[in-house]
Amino acid sequence: MGFLSINKILGPQENNHTNSTNSVTNQNLNSVFTEGKYNITSKPTNVIDVNNEEDAIKTLLNNQQQNQEKLKLDREFNQLKETLLENSKITKREDPKLGTCYSCRGHETNMRGKQGAIDLAALALRDLVDGKKEYLELSKKNKKDLTDDQLLQMFSYEQTLKSMQLTIDNNGNLVNIENCEYSY
Amino acid sequence: MTKRIAFLFPGQGSQAVGMGKDLYDNFGSVKSVFNTADSVLGKSITTLCFEGPEDALKQTVNTQPCIVTMSIAALEALKSQLDIKPDFVAGHSLGEYCAMYSAGVMSLETALIAIQKRADLMGATHGGAMSAILNAPEGALEEALKEASQVGYVDVANYNSPAQVVITGDEAAVAKAGELLLAKGARRVVSLAVSGAFHSKFMENAGHEFESFVSELELNDAQIPVVTNVDANPTTAVADFRAKMPKQIYSSVHWTQTIQKMASEGVEIFVEIGPGKVLAGLNKKIAPEAKVFNIYDKASLDATVQSLKEELVCV
Numbered sequence: 102m103g104f105l106s107i108n109k110i111l112g113p114q115e116n117n118h119t120n121s122t123n124s125v126t127n128q129n130l131n132s133v134f135t136e137g138k139y140n141i142t143s144k145p146t147n148v149i150d151v152n153n154e155e156d157a158i159k160t161l162l163n164n165q166q167q168n169q170e171k172l173k174l175d176r177e178f179n180q181l182k183e184t185l186l187e188n189s190k191i192t193k194r195e196d197p198k199l200g201t202c203y204s205c206r207g208h209e210t211n212m213r214g215k216q217g218a219i220d221l222a223a224l225a226l227r228d229l230v231d232g233k234k235e236y237l238e239l240s241k242k243n244k245k246d247l248t249d250d251q252l253l254q255m256f257s258y259e260q261t262l263k264s265m266q267l268t269i270d271n272n273g274n275l276v277n278i279e280n281c282e283y284s285y
Numbered sequence: 286m287t288k289r290i291a292f293l294f295p296g297q298g299s300q301a302v303g304m305g306k307d308l309y310d311n312f313g314s315v316k317s318v319f320n321t322a323d324s325v326l327g328k329s330i331t332t333l334c335f336e337g338p339e340d341a342l343k344q345t346v347n348t349q350p351c352i353v354t355m356s357i358a359a360l361e362a363l364k365s366q367l368d369i370k371p372d373f374v375a376g377h378s379l380g381e382y383c384a385m386y387s388a389g390v391m392s393l394e395t396a397l398i399a400i401q402k403r404a405d406l407m408g409a410t411h412g413g414a415m416s417a418i419l420n421a422p423e424g425a426l427e428e429a430l431k432e433a434s435q436v437g438y439v440d441v442a443n444y445n446s447p448a449q450v451v452i453t454g455d456e457a458a459v460a461k462a463g464e465l466l467l468a469k470g471a472r473r474v475v476s477l478a479v480s481g482a483f484h485s486k487f488m489e490n491a492g493h494e495f496e497s498f499v500s501e502l503e504l505n506d507a508q509i510p511v512v513t514n515v516d517a518n519p520t521t522a523v524a525d526f527r528a529k530m531p532k533q534i535y536s537s538v539h540w541t542q543t544i545q546k547m548a549s550e551g552v553e554i555f556v557e558i559g560p561g562k563v564l565a566g567l568n569k570k571i572a573p574e575a576k577v578f579n580i581y582d583k584a585s586l587d588a589t590v591q592s593l594k595e596e597l598v599c600v
Contacts, residue, residue, distance in 0.1 A: 270475060282299075282561070282562070283445070283563070284295060284296045284298045284377045284443065284451075284540070285296065285297050285298055285378065
Protein backbone atom coordinates (compact mmCIF):
# COMPACT_ATOMS: atom_id res chain seq x y z
CA MET A 102 0.00 0.00 0.00
CA GLY A 103 1.77 3.12 -1.21
CA PHE A 104 -0.61 5.77 0.21
CA LEU A 105 -1.90 6.41 3.68
CA SER A 106 -4.72 8.64 4.63
CA ILE A 107 -3.49 11.25 7.06
CA ASN A 108 -6.87 11.10 8.75
CA LYS A 109 -5.93 7.73 10.15
CA ILE A 110 -3.18 9.39 12.09
CA LEU A 111 -4.66 12.72 12.98
CA GLY A 112 -8.34 12.03 12.90
CA PRO A 113 -10.67 14.21 10.84
CA GLN A 114 -9.05 17.40 9.63
CA GLU A 115 -10.65 20.55 10.85
CA ASN A 116 -11.47 22.80 8.00
CA ASN A 117 -13.95 25.13 9.59
CA HIS A 118 -12.56 28.38 8.32
CA THR A 119 -16.05 29.46 7.41
CA ASN A 120 -17.90 29.17 10.64
CA SER A 121 -21.44 28.10 10.07
CA THR A 122 -22.68 30.52 12.70
CA ASN A 123 -20.86 33.42 11.21
CA SER A 124 -21.84 35.05 8.03
CA VAL A 125 -18.35 36.11 7.01
CA THR A 126 -17.16 34.25 3.96
CA ASN A 127 -13.83 33.98 2.18
CA GLN A 128 -14.99 36.53 -0.34
CA ASN A 129 -13.40 39.44 1.40
CA LEU A 130 -14.11 43.00 0.53
CA ASN A 131 -11.09 45.26 0.22
CA SER A 132 -8.78 42.40 1.02
CA VAL A 133 -5.55 43.67 2.48
CA PHE A 134 -3.11 40.81 2.79
CA THR A 135 -5.30 37.82 2.49
CA GLU A 136 -5.64 37.35 -1.25
CA GLY A 137 -4.85 33.76 -2.10
CA LYS A 138 -4.04 32.98 1.49
CA TYR A 139 -7.01 30.75 2.08
CA ASN A 140 -5.99 28.54 -0.80
CA ILE A 141 -2.96 27.49 1.15
CA THR A 142 -4.84 26.22 4.15
CA SER A 143 -8.21 25.29 2.76
CA LYS A 144 -6.92 22.24 0.89
CA PRO A 145 -4.74 20.21 3.22
CA THR A 146 -2.89 17.32 1.66
CA ASN A 147 -4.84 14.30 2.76
CA VAL A 148 -2.59 11.65 1.29
CA ILE A 149 1.13 11.26 1.64
CA ASP A 150 3.62 8.91 0.10
CA VAL A 151 4.95 6.63 2.82
CA ASN A 152 7.79 5.55 0.57
CA ASN A 153 9.39 8.89 1.34
CA GLU A 154 9.13 8.90 5.09
CA GLU A 155 11.01 12.17 5.63
CA ASP A 156 8.78 14.06 3.23
CA ALA A 157 5.73 12.46 4.78
CA ILE A 158 6.68 13.63 8.25
CA LYS A 159 7.49 17.13 6.96
CA THR A 160 4.14 17.32 5.19
CA LEU A 161 2.39 16.08 8.26
CA LEU A 162 4.06 18.63 10.52
CA ASN A 163 3.49 21.36 8.00
CA ASN A 164 -0.21 20.56 7.80
CA GLN A 165 -0.47 20.47 11.56
CA GLN A 166 1.25 23.83 11.85
CA GLN A 167 -0.95 25.37 9.19
CA ASN A 168 -4.06 24.05 10.86
CA GLN A 169 -2.95 25.35 14.24
CA GLU A 170 -2.23 28.79 12.81
CA LYS A 171 -5.59 28.84 11.08
CA LEU A 172 -7.40 27.81 14.24
CA LYS A 173 -5.52 30.47 16.19
CA LEU A 174 -6.61 33.12 13.69
CA ASP A 175 -10.19 31.84 13.80
CA ARG A 176 -10.20 32.04 17.58
CA GLU A 177 -8.78 35.57 17.53
CA PHE A 178 -11.29 36.68 14.94
CA ASN A 179 -14.28 35.16 16.73
CA GLN A 180 -13.20 36.70 20.03
CA LEU A 181 -12.71 40.13 18.48
CA LYS A 182 -15.95 39.90 16.56
CA GLU A 183 -17.77 39.23 19.78
CA THR A 184 -16.03 41.88 21.87
CA LEU A 185 -15.60 44.60 19.28
CA LEU A 186 -18.62 44.25 17.07
CA GLU A 187 -21.48 42.40 18.66
CA ASN A 188 -21.03 44.11 22.01
CA SER A 189 -20.37 47.50 20.48
CA LYS A 190 -22.93 50.20 20.09
CA ILE A 191 -24.42 49.95 16.65
CA THR A 192 -25.73 53.39 15.93
CA LYS A 193 -28.92 53.98 14.07
CA ARG A 194 -29.58 57.27 12.39
CA GLU A 195 -32.10 58.70 10.05
CA ASP A 196 -30.73 59.97 6.76
CA PRO A 197 -33.23 61.94 4.73
CA LYS A 198 -31.71 60.67 1.49
CA LEU A 199 -31.04 57.08 2.41
CA GLY A 200 -33.63 56.30 5.01
CA THR A 201 -32.61 54.31 8.06
CA CYS A 202 -28.89 53.67 8.29
CA TYR A 203 -26.83 51.72 10.74
CA SER A 204 -23.20 52.41 11.25
CA CYS A 205 -20.76 50.13 12.92
CA ARG A 206 -17.19 51.11 13.63
CA GLY A 207 -16.88 53.35 10.62
CA HIS A 208 -18.64 51.01 8.23
CA GLU A 209 -22.04 52.09 7.13
CA THR A 210 -24.73 50.02 5.58
CA ASN A 211 -27.84 51.28 4.01
CA MET A 212 -31.08 49.54 4.84
CA ARG A 213 -29.26 46.37 5.91
CA GLY A 214 -30.07 46.52 9.57
CA LYS A 215 -27.87 45.89 12.57
CA GLN A 216 -26.77 42.43 11.48
CA GLY A 217 -25.80 43.81 8.10
CA ALA A 218 -23.64 46.42 9.74
CA ILE A 219 -21.93 43.80 11.88
CA ASP A 220 -21.36 41.49 8.92
CA LEU A 221 -19.82 44.25 6.84
CA ALA A 222 -17.51 45.32 9.64
CA ALA A 223 -16.62 41.68 10.31
CA LEU A 224 -15.29 41.31 6.78
CA ALA A 225 -12.82 44.09 7.39
CA LEU A 226 -11.99 42.69 10.82
CA ARG A 227 -11.20 39.29 9.31
CA ASP A 228 -8.78 41.01 6.93
CA LEU A 229 -7.09 42.75 9.83
CA VAL A 230 -6.69 39.53 11.81
CA ASP A 231 -5.35 37.53 8.85
CA GLY A 232 -3.05 40.28 7.66
CA LYS A 233 -1.66 41.33 11.04
CA LYS A 234 1.42 39.08 11.05
CA GLU A 235 2.55 40.26 7.63
CA TYR A 236 1.78 43.88 8.48
CA LEU A 237 3.85 43.73 11.66
CA GLU A 238 6.76 42.17 9.77
CA LEU A 239 6.61 44.89 7.12
CA SER A 240 6.28 47.65 9.70
CA LYS A 241 9.58 46.58 11.30
CA LYS A 242 11.43 47.21 8.04
CA ASN A 243 12.79 50.51 6.84
CA LYS A 244 10.21 52.06 4.55
CA LYS A 245 12.93 52.75 1.99
CA ASP A 246 13.42 48.99 1.59
CA LEU A 247 9.78 48.30 0.80
CA THR A 248 8.36 47.95 -2.71
CA ASP A 249 5.50 50.14 -3.88
CA ASP A 250 3.14 47.19 -3.49
CA GLN A 251 4.27 46.62 0.08
CA LEU A 252 3.87 50.30 0.92
CA LEU A 253 0.39 50.20 -0.56
CA GLN A 254 -0.42 47.08 1.48
CA MET A 255 0.71 48.83 4.65
CA PHE A 256 -1.25 51.96 3.80
CA SER A 257 -4.34 49.91 3.06
CA TYR A 258 -3.98 47.97 6.33
CA GLU A 259 -3.54 51.18 8.33
CA GLN A 260 -6.56 52.77 6.68
CA THR A 261 -8.67 49.74 7.53
CA LEU A 262 -7.44 49.90 11.13
CA LYS A 263 -8.32 53.59 11.25
CA SER A 264 -11.76 53.14 9.77
CA MET A 265 -12.45 50.39 12.30
CA GLN A 266 -11.20 52.65 15.12
CA LEU A 267 -8.70 49.95 16.02
CA THR A 268 -4.97 49.81 16.55
CA ILE A 269 -2.32 47.24 17.42
CA ASP A 270 -1.02 47.58 20.97
CA ASN A 271 2.50 46.91 22.24
CA ASN A 272 1.64 43.27 22.72
CA GLY A 273 0.54 42.85 19.12
CA ASN A 274 -3.16 42.68 19.92
CA LEU A 275 -5.85 44.37 17.88
CA VAL A 276 -7.59 46.71 20.30
CA ASN A 277 -9.95 49.63 20.41
CA ILE A 278 -8.11 52.94 20.04
CA GLU A 279 -9.76 54.14 23.23
CA ASN A 280 -8.64 51.10 25.15
CA CYS A 281 -4.97 51.20 24.31
CA GLU A 282 -4.07 54.67 25.42
CA TYR A 283 -2.46 54.49 28.77
CA SER A 284 -0.85 57.16 30.85
CA TYR A 285 1.63 56.34 33.58
CA MET B 286 -19.80 85.13 33.94
CA THR B 287 -17.24 83.28 31.83
CA LYS B 288 -16.83 79.57 31.88
CA ARG B 289 -14.09 78.10 34.05
CA ILE B 290 -11.24 76.47 32.19
CA ALA B 291 -8.32 74.20 33.03
CA PHE B 292 -5.15 73.28 31.14
CA LEU B 293 -4.05 69.65 31.25
CA PHE B 294 -0.65 68.23 30.30
CA PRO B 295 -0.14 64.56 29.35
CA GLY B 296 2.20 62.02 30.89
CA GLN B 297 4.28 59.10 29.71
CA GLY B 298 2.52 56.97 27.12
CA SER B 299 1.51 59.94 24.98
CA GLN B 300 4.81 60.22 23.13
CA ALA B 301 5.02 59.57 19.38
CA VAL B 302 7.77 60.13 16.84
CA GLY B 303 7.00 63.32 14.94
CA MET B 304 5.41 65.11 17.89
CA GLY B 305 5.73 68.88 17.74
CA LYS B 306 7.17 69.02 14.22
CA ASP B 307 4.14 70.69 12.69
CA LEU B 308 4.06 73.34 15.43
CA TYR B 309 7.84 73.84 15.12
CA ASP B 310 7.46 74.53 11.39
CA ASN B 311 4.76 77.13 12.01
CA PHE B 312 5.55 79.04 15.21
CA GLY B 313 8.69 80.92 16.25
CA SER B 314 7.81 80.50 19.94
CA VAL B 315 7.79 76.72 19.49
CA LYS B 316 11.20 76.79 17.75
CA SER B 317 12.55 78.78 20.66
CA VAL B 318 11.37 76.19 23.23
CA PHE B 319 12.91 73.29 21.28
CA ASN B 320 16.17 75.18 20.74
CA THR B 321 16.35 75.97 24.46
CA ALA B 322 15.75 72.31 25.32
CA ASP B 323 18.54 71.17 22.99
CA SER B 324 20.89 73.72 24.48
CA VAL B 325 20.02 73.25 28.18
CA LEU B 326 19.94 69.45 28.09
CA GLY B 327 22.93 69.04 25.77
CA LYS B 328 21.19 66.55 23.52
CA SER B 329 18.95 66.90 20.52
CA ILE B 330 15.46 66.78 21.95
CA THR B 331 14.35 68.15 18.58
CA THR B 332 15.70 65.11 16.71
CA LEU B 333 14.32 62.67 19.28
CA CYS B 334 10.85 64.21 19.02
CA PHE B 335 10.75 64.63 15.26
CA GLU B 336 12.72 61.64 14.01
CA GLY B 337 13.04 59.25 16.93
CA PRO B 338 14.00 56.49 16.56
CA GLU B 339 11.04 55.20 18.53
CA ASP B 340 13.17 52.88 20.64
CA ALA B 341 15.19 55.87 21.84
CA LEU B 342 12.12 58.03 22.40
CA LYS B 343 10.53 55.26 24.49
CA GLN B 344 13.40 55.24 26.96
CA THR B 345 12.32 57.00 30.14
CA VAL B 346 15.42 59.22 30.17
CA ASN B 347 14.33 60.61 26.79
CA THR B 348 10.54 60.30 26.98
CA GLN B 349 10.13 62.64 29.92
CA PRO B 350 12.17 65.64 28.67
CA CYS B 351 10.75 65.17 25.16
CA ILE B 352 7.12 65.24 26.29
CA VAL B 353 7.75 68.21 28.58
CA THR B 354 9.46 70.13 25.76
CA MET B 355 6.70 69.37 23.28
CA SER B 356 3.91 70.24 25.72
CA ILE B 357 5.50 73.53 26.80
CA ALA B 358 6.10 74.37 23.13
CA ALA B 359 2.42 73.72 22.39
CA LEU B 360 1.46 75.92 25.35
CA GLU B 361 3.63 78.74 24.00
CA ALA B 362 2.01 78.35 20.59
CA LEU B 363 -1.41 78.72 22.23
CA LYS B 364 -0.27 81.80 24.16
CA SER B 365 0.96 83.37 20.92
CA GLN B 366 -2.53 83.00 19.46
CA LEU B 367 -4.80 83.71 22.41
CA ASP B 368 -4.56 85.75 25.58
CA ILE B 369 -5.95 83.26 28.04
CA LYS B 370 -5.41 82.45 31.70
CA PRO B 371 -6.84 79.17 33.01
CA ASP B 372 -8.49 78.81 36.40
CA PHE B 373 -6.55 75.63 37.17
CA VAL B 374 -3.72 73.62 35.68
CA ALA B 375 -2.78 69.97 36.17
CA GLY B 376 -0.43 67.49 34.58
CA HIS B 377 -0.40 63.72 34.56
CA SER B 378 2.77 62.53 36.31
CA LEU B 379 5.63 64.16 34.35
CA GLY B 380 3.03 66.52 32.88
CA GLU B 381 2.89 68.17 36.30
CA TYR B 382 6.16 69.93 35.42
CA CYS B 383 4.44 71.56 32.44
CA ALA B 384 1.58 72.55 34.73
CA MET B 385 4.03 74.12 37.18
CA TYR B 386 5.77 75.95 34.33
CA SER B 387 2.40 77.15 33.09
CA ALA B 388 1.53 78.44 36.59
CA GLY B 389 4.81 80.34 36.91
CA VAL B 390 6.32 78.02 39.52
CA MET B 391 9.43 77.46 37.43
CA SER B 392 11.17 78.79 34.35
CA LEU B 393 11.58 76.78 31.17
CA GLU B 394 15.23 76.07 31.99
CA THR B 395 14.35 74.88 35.50
CA ALA B 396 11.53 72.70 34.20
CA LEU B 397 13.88 71.06 31.71
CA ILE B 398 16.67 70.47 34.22
CA ALA B 399 14.22 69.13 36.80
CA ILE B 400 12.47 66.74 34.44
CA GLN B 401 15.78 65.41 33.10
CA LYS B 402 16.97 64.72 36.64
CA ARG B 403 13.66 63.03 37.48
CA ALA B 404 13.89 60.94 34.29
CA ASP B 405 17.48 59.93 35.02
CA LEU B 406 16.58 58.80 38.53
CA MET B 407 13.45 56.95 37.49
CA GLY B 408 15.12 55.44 34.42
CA ALA B 409 17.98 54.12 36.53
CA THR B 410 15.63 52.37 38.94
CA HIS B 411 14.96 48.91 37.57
CA GLY B 412 12.82 46.06 38.81
CA GLY B 413 9.10 45.61 39.14
CA ALA B 414 6.36 45.84 36.56
CA MET B 415 3.28 47.81 35.63
CA SER B 416 -0.05 46.79 34.07
CA ALA B 417 -3.07 48.72 32.91
CA ILE B 418 -6.38 47.32 34.10
CA LEU B 419 -9.41 48.16 32.01
CA ASN B 420 -13.00 48.13 33.17
CA ALA B 421 -12.54 46.33 36.45
CA PRO B 422 -15.85 45.85 38.29
CA GLU B 423 -16.31 47.99 41.37
CA GLY B 424 -14.58 46.56 44.40
CA ALA B 425 -12.61 44.02 42.34
CA LEU B 426 -9.43 46.09 42.39
CA GLU B 427 -9.16 46.29 46.17
CA GLU B 428 -9.92 42.56 46.55
CA ALA B 429 -7.40 41.57 43.88
CA LEU B 430 -4.63 43.77 45.25
CA LYS B 431 -5.19 42.44 48.74
CA GLU B 432 -5.05 38.85 47.53
CA ALA B 433 -2.04 39.46 45.26
CA SER B 434 -0.18 41.11 48.12
CA GLN B 435 0.43 37.61 49.47
CA VAL B 436 2.71 37.06 46.49
CA GLY B 437 4.54 40.37 46.82
CA TYR B 438 4.20 44.12 46.82
CA VAL B 439 1.56 45.60 44.48
CA ASP B 440 -0.18 48.96 44.56
CA VAL B 441 -2.05 51.42 42.36
CA ALA B 442 0.25 53.65 40.30
CA ASN B 443 -2.39 55.65 38.49
CA TYR B 444 -6.08 56.18 39.05
CA ASN B 445 -6.54 57.22 35.43
CA SER B 446 -10.31 57.01 35.08
CA PRO B 447 -13.18 54.92 36.42
CA ALA B 448 -12.42 52.53 33.54
CA GLN B 449 -8.61 52.52 33.73
CA VAL B 450 -6.23 51.93 36.59
CA VAL B 451 -2.52 51.17 36.34
CA ILE B 452 -1.01 48.87 38.95
CA THR B 453 2.64 48.71 39.91
CA GLY B 454 4.91 46.56 42.06
CA ASP B 455 6.75 43.22 42.11
CA GLU B 456 6.53 41.44 38.77
CA ALA B 457 4.93 38.31 40.25
CA ALA B 458 2.42 40.27 42.34
CA VAL B 459 1.42 42.50 39.42
CA ALA B 460 0.92 39.39 37.25
CA LYS B 461 -1.10 37.71 39.99
CA ALA B 462 -3.28 40.79 40.45
CA GLY B 463 -3.86 40.87 36.68
CA GLU B 464 -4.97 37.23 36.64
CA LEU B 465 -7.31 37.80 39.58
CA LEU B 466 -8.81 40.92 38.00
CA LEU B 467 -9.47 39.10 34.74
CA ALA B 468 -11.17 36.34 36.71
CA LYS B 469 -13.26 38.95 38.51
CA GLY B 470 -14.46 40.41 35.24
CA ALA B 471 -11.97 43.09 34.19
CA ARG B 472 -12.16 43.63 30.43
CA ARG B 473 -8.41 43.64 29.77
CA VAL B 474 -5.08 43.58 31.53
CA VAL B 475 -2.18 45.03 29.54
CA SER B 476 1.44 44.84 30.60
CA LEU B 477 3.16 48.18 30.08
CA ALA B 478 6.64 48.38 28.61
CA VAL B 479 8.34 50.45 31.29
CA SER B 480 11.88 50.48 32.66
CA GLY B 481 10.68 50.20 36.25
CA ALA B 482 7.71 50.25 38.57
CA PHE B 483 6.83 53.95 38.52
CA HIS B 484 4.84 55.49 41.37
CA SER B 485 5.64 52.60 43.66
CA LYS B 486 7.87 52.08 46.68
CA PHE B 487 10.51 50.83 44.22
CA MET B 488 10.99 54.52 43.45
CA GLU B 489 11.42 55.69 47.05
CA ASN B 490 15.20 55.98 46.82
CA ALA B 491 14.88 57.96 43.59
CA GLY B 492 12.35 60.19 45.33
CA HIS B 493 14.64 60.85 48.28
CA GLU B 494 17.57 61.69 46.00
CA PHE B 495 15.30 64.00 44.04
CA GLU B 496 14.32 65.74 47.27
CA SER B 497 17.80 67.17 47.81
CA PHE B 498 17.95 68.18 44.14
CA VAL B 499 14.59 69.99 44.36
CA SER B 500 15.68 71.88 47.47
CA GLU B 501 18.27 73.68 45.32
CA LEU B 502 15.86 74.65 42.54
CA GLU B 503 14.67 78.19 42.06
CA LEU B 504 10.90 77.99 42.44
CA ASN B 505 8.09 80.52 42.94
CA ASP B 506 4.58 80.49 44.32
CA ALA B 507 2.06 79.55 41.65
CA GLN B 508 0.02 82.28 39.98
CA ILE B 509 -2.58 79.67 39.00
CA PRO B 510 -3.56 76.80 41.33
CA VAL B 511 -1.91 73.52 40.32
CA VAL B 512 -4.04 70.49 41.20
CA THR B 513 -1.34 68.05 42.22
CA ASN B 514 -1.19 64.31 41.55
CA VAL B 515 -0.37 63.17 45.06
CA ASP B 516 -3.51 64.53 46.71
CA ALA B 517 -5.68 66.16 44.03
CA ASN B 518 -5.56 69.45 45.93
CA PRO B 519 -5.06 72.91 44.42
CA THR B 520 -1.56 74.03 45.37
CA THR B 521 0.11 77.43 45.18
CA ALA B 522 2.77 77.62 47.93
CA VAL B 523 6.32 76.97 46.84
CA ALA B 524 7.04 74.94 49.98
CA ASP B 525 4.24 72.55 49.04
CA PHE B 526 5.68 72.05 45.56
CA ARG B 527 9.09 71.26 47.02
CA ALA B 528 7.49 68.58 49.21
CA LYS B 529 5.20 67.11 46.57
CA MET B 530 7.64 66.88 43.63
CA PRO B 531 9.77 64.10 45.18
CA LYS B 532 6.76 62.37 46.74
CA GLN B 533 4.99 62.19 43.41
CA ILE B 534 7.67 59.82 42.06
CA TYR B 535 6.71 57.05 44.50
CA SER B 536 3.04 57.88 45.17
CA SER B 537 -0.14 57.09 43.27
CA VAL B 538 -1.23 59.56 40.60
CA HIS B 539 -4.78 60.57 41.55
CA TRP B 540 -5.83 61.69 38.08
CA THR B 541 -9.48 60.72 38.37
CA GLN B 542 -9.73 62.67 41.61
CA THR B 543 -7.83 65.61 40.04
CA ILE B 544 -10.35 65.97 37.23
CA GLN B 545 -13.25 65.43 39.62
CA LYS B 546 -11.87 68.16 41.88
CA MET B 547 -11.68 70.67 39.04
CA ALA B 548 -15.12 69.70 37.77
CA SER B 549 -16.50 70.21 41.28
CA GLU B 550 -14.89 73.66 41.28
CA GLY B 551 -16.94 74.52 38.22
CA VAL B 552 -14.49 73.80 35.41
CA GLU B 553 -16.47 73.15 32.25
CA ILE B 554 -13.69 73.30 29.68
CA PHE B 555 -10.47 71.30 29.67
CA VAL B 556 -7.68 71.87 27.17
CA GLU B 557 -5.17 69.05 26.80
CA ILE B 558 -1.89 70.59 25.67
CA GLY B 559 0.78 68.22 24.40
CA PRO B 560 1.19 65.07 22.35
CA GLY B 561 -1.71 62.67 21.84
CA LYS B 562 -5.23 62.69 23.17
CA VAL B 563 -4.94 60.26 26.06
CA LEU B 564 -6.18 62.69 28.72
CA ALA B 565 -9.12 63.75 26.55
CA GLY B 566 -10.12 60.07 26.36
CA LEU B 567 -9.80 59.67 30.13
CA ASN B 568 -11.76 62.86 30.69
CA LYS B 569 -14.74 61.48 28.79
CA LYS B 570 -14.94 58.72 31.39
CA ILE B 571 -14.36 60.99 34.41
CA ALA B 572 -16.31 64.14 33.58
CA PRO B 573 -18.35 63.37 30.46
CA GLU B 574 -20.34 66.59 30.74
CA ALA B 575 -17.23 68.78 30.38
CA LYS B 576 -15.81 69.82 27.02
CA VAL B 577 -12.27 68.82 26.09
CA PHE B 578 -10.10 70.40 23.42
CA ASN B 579 -6.67 69.30 22.25
CA ILE B 580 -3.57 71.09 21.06
CA TYR B 581 -0.92 68.87 19.46
CA ASP B 582 -0.40 70.36 15.98
CA LYS B 583 -1.31 73.48 14.01
CA ALA B 584 -4.71 72.25 12.88
CA SER B 585 -5.75 71.26 16.40
CA LEU B 586 -4.41 74.58 17.73
CA ASP B 587 -6.40 76.57 15.17
CA ALA B 588 -9.56 74.59 15.91
CA THR B 589 -9.11 74.92 19.68
CA VAL B 590 -8.41 78.65 19.53
CA GLN B 591 -11.56 79.15 17.47
CA SER B 592 -13.63 77.04 19.88
CA LEU B 593 -12.21 78.79 22.94
CA LYS B 594 -13.04 82.19 21.47
CA GLU B 595 -16.63 81.04 21.05
CA GLU B 596 -16.84 79.32 24.46
CA LEU B 597 -15.20 81.99 26.56
CA VAL B 598 -17.26 84.98 25.52
CA CYS B 599 -19.34 86.37 28.37
CA VAL B 600 -22.62 84.55 28.77
